[in-house]
Amino acid sequence: MEKGAERARPKPLRLAVAPEADEAVVELVHQADAVVVDLADAQALAWTAWTDLASFPRSLPASVAWVQLPSAGIERWVEAGIIDRARVWTSAAGVCAVPVAEHALTLLLTGVRLLPESLRAAEWARTDLLPRAGTLGGTVVGIVGGGGIARALIPALTALGAEARVVNRSGRPVPGAAETRPIAGIGDFWEAVDHVVLAAPDTPDTRHLVGAAELDAMKPTAWLINVARGPIVDTEALLGALDSAGIAGAGLDVTDPEPLPAAHPLWGHPRAIVTPHIADAAMTRRGFRQRLADNVRRWTAGEELIGVVDPARGY
Amino acid sequence: MEKGAERARPKPLRLAVAPEADEAVVELVHQADAVVVDLADAQALAWTAWTDLASFPRSLPASVAWVQLPSAGIERWVEAGIIDRARVWTSAAGVCAVPVAEHALTLLLTGVRLLPESLRAAEWARTDLLPRAGTLGGTVVGIVGGGGIARALIPALTALGAEARVVNRSGRPVPGAAETRPIAGIGDFWEAVDHVVLAAPDTPDTRHLVGAAELDAMKPTAWLINVARGPIVDTEALLGALDSAGIAGAGLDVTDPEPLPAAHPLWGHPRAIVTPHIADAAMTRRGFRQRLADNVRRWTAGEELIGVVDPARGY
Known part of the structure; x- marks a missing residue:
């Protein structure tokens, strides 16, 4: 004073x-x-x-x-x-945009490169993993939300040779994105992109934005990453998509319910990577x-x- | 013809x-x-x-x-x-420099952000993990080898707010690196950097380059990533450093011996992430x-x- x-x-x-x-x-x-x-x-x-x-x-x-x-x-x-x-x-x-973007990238890379399978392995499973392991290079990553997380994530994706397409409220172009479209005109977004990162606020507009129809539209090789808020994804629909291999997997730092109860089927699910809301670590x-x-x-x-x-x- | x-x-x-x-x-x-x-x-x-x-x-x-x-x-x-x-x-x-660099980044992020612990968890361990989870933002990543892998990795690290310091043969500056020093003048490299990525060829000069002294010099919070060749690291010395928590962990896409035998102590080691030489996937x-x-x-x-x-x- x-x-x-x-x-x-x-x-x-x-x-x-x-x-x-x-x-x-x-x-x-x-x-x-x-x-x-x-x-x-x-x-x-x-x-x-x-x-x-x-x-x-x-x-x-x-x-x-x-x-x-x-x-x-x-x-x-x-x-x-x-x-x-x-x-x-x-x-x-x-x-927290930068650390949260980094966590989104971590979950996406961890999924695409089959890290959970390597971590579960107790032997050299090269023959199994090499043909299935992917790369972000040459892929299209769809980002829902055009705020700080997207803006921090896009340069890292670009550096790895991936292209970002963003959905935001206004459709106003996000720097570095190959395409920005308004959520009202989301159209073929879910099927057009290789992976989806959710980085939008939890509002009545975004609640259960990702449900059965959206998961069904996504590519079977797609990873869904949520570093935003759990309720943006319909958890029951997601479990259905994971159980039926409708998508490759989900990397979730946020869940619905949250905290995720000990008995929840997402724990240990072979297609799920759950981190306990630590994206903004430290x-x-x-x-x-x-x-x-x-x-x-x-x-x-x-x-x-x-x-x-x-x-x-x-x- | x-x-x-x-x-x-x-x-x-x-x-x-x-x-x-x-x-x-x-x-x-x-x-x-x-x-x-x-x-x-x-x-x-x-x-x-x-x-x-x-x-x-x-x-x-x-x-x-x-x-x-x-x-x-x-x-x-x-x-x-x-x-x-x-x-x-x-x-x-x-x-393969770009996909190998991506794999190096995957291993580094996976380690720094405690993904193995999250993947082993069957309950919401936020209180435990949040204070310990790290970020690459603001860190210094040392890269041994100034070739294509380093050149592909540096822009991604930079996009995440990390700084790269490179050791190569000649000391000739590598684009985007905050510092490049010749391996002959490696000096305090091991203690000065926050993490180390090995991206050098396997030659008589680099064999067992990382031994007990280098691991001892590294920070206890450091991750050692090897996407180059197994023999660059002295495996016995590495196991010692991991067992004594001398470093935070090791992310290895290559090992010595390779393939890693089924009974090897690196399998399932809480501080080791082993992928079976799949960095250049596909x-x-x-x-x-x-x-x-x-x-x-x-x-x-x-x-x-x-x-x-x-x-x-x-x-």
């Missing part, structure tokens, strides 16, 4: 940090020349708890014009009725801090904030 | 294809405006058998000025005393044909051949 005062900036941002003002965040706020204040005096609130929605103030002071939320996906905040239209809300959408907290620092700087400079939530869209 | 004659080129290359003149190769030779002849009349020989060294002619006609071998690594041809200095020998080095035969076609065209045009073997270096 002193630091902001010493520099005598005309209007340092008065920011409340709750429910826990951890040292790293406070240090970062000071570096951004803002001051940490109590909520009653605050112009903005940085909420630092990923899972604690219950202690979020039911009524914010009218002075709070901006709230920075900690997570990328904010559907639970929307469902809880926390997000109002009285102020600007920003999410951490995009900060980056979550760091990413939030970076986003907060960036937005504090932007607020102070009068620039547009990043990650502004549209309550109507739910992300 | 007729095709070359019809076009009345002054000197179509007279090429022998042995031990098997498969249709695809013959068609390709014709497309390149060369003619397929018996070995006795040949200027050049394309040898199409990966493993059949025994039937290779012990004495080639003096007219044979160039031999195209089918594989990328030619150490067995050198050991068998087949490669002489009486003519030019070309290997298929580099044709590309091998296609790659050889492309290389042959390219070299026939170059020969005819009087250009330098690709993949020329240096008998002194053994690759």
Whole structure:
């Protein structure tokens, strides 16, 4: 607080940090020349708890014009009725895009190159695996969602000789994608691509976007990768497609239900690779801090904030 | 043969294809405006058998000025005393570089992101895995070997936010690498990098390049990836490092001995990912044909051949 005062900036941002003002965040706020204040005096609130929605103030002071939320996906905040239209809300959408894209690539490569079979083997199964192991080179990878994950994933796919086709809301071209089409005109997307990566927010529009018909349309050699949100895929339909070899396999970092119960048939399924929502490994907290620092700087400079939530869209 | 004659080129290359003149190769030779002849009349020989060294002619006609071998690594041809200095020998080095680089990336990502642990799990182990799962973003990946594999791997690493440092023979800078140093001045390479990818030929210089001292110098969080040749790593030393958690793990597409015997301790080792020499999946035969076609065209045009073997270096 002193630091902001010493520099005598005309209007340092008065920011409340709750429910826990951890040292790293406070240090970062000071570096951004803002001051940490109590909520009653605050112009903005940085909420630092990923899972604690219950202690979020039911009524914010009218002075709070901006709230920075900690997570990328904010559907639970929307469902809880926390997000109002009285102020600007920003999410951490995009900060984890690079590690999540890397995890999507990991799951896709792991599937295409039959790593689960190699890991189960206890002998040199070259004759069996060599003719069946694939490569991403020369393939077309369809990405549902044109946000930060797609933008981080596309250069890596391109470097491996794969082509990316993106489906997003607007159809506005995503840099590096060979094609971008709007979800309303998704057409033959499922059958045209070699693999599908789901990297879209969980909204009423995307819930169960991948069902029996879409899985049936996909190539039998296709891998379905989900690093977004479990409910985008109809789990029962997916199990059907995996059991009948309708697709080559599924790499899932998110599931529905989540956490996946111990007895669920996806565990140990020969065509499923399940990781327990770790795509954003180690980056979550760091990413939030970076986003907060960036937005504090932007607020102070009068620039547009990043990650502004549209309550109507739910992300 | 007729095709070359019809076009009345002054000197179509007279090429022998042995031990098997498969249709695809013959068609390709014709497309390149060369003619397929018996070995006795040949200027050049394309040898199409990966493993059949025994039937290779012990004495080639003096007219044979160039031999195209089918594989990328030619150490067995050198050991068998087949490669002489009486003519030019070309290997298929580099044709599989892109799929092999992809496999190296797959093994590295699989290791760093703890995929083997997720695949062994039968319950949602998020609390255990999230703090330990890593990312390549922000890491330094050391690559031993500055050939096609490194050149194909570096753009993918860069796209994921990792930095590549290369060790090669000459120290001549490899495009995209943050640093290239000669193997003679390898210095603190092993301790300075976060992970190591072996992508060098198997020569007397590289045999057991990675032994106990190198493994000991590597970071305890490091993954060692070998997509080159098994003997570059001292297997006993590696097992010691894995058993003592001296490094995080090893991703091996090649082993010593190879094939890895069924009872070998690397099978099922919690810190080892073994794939049965499938890095170049599906590309091998296609790659050889492309290389042959390219070299026939170059020969005819009087250009330098690709993949020329240096008998002194053994690759």
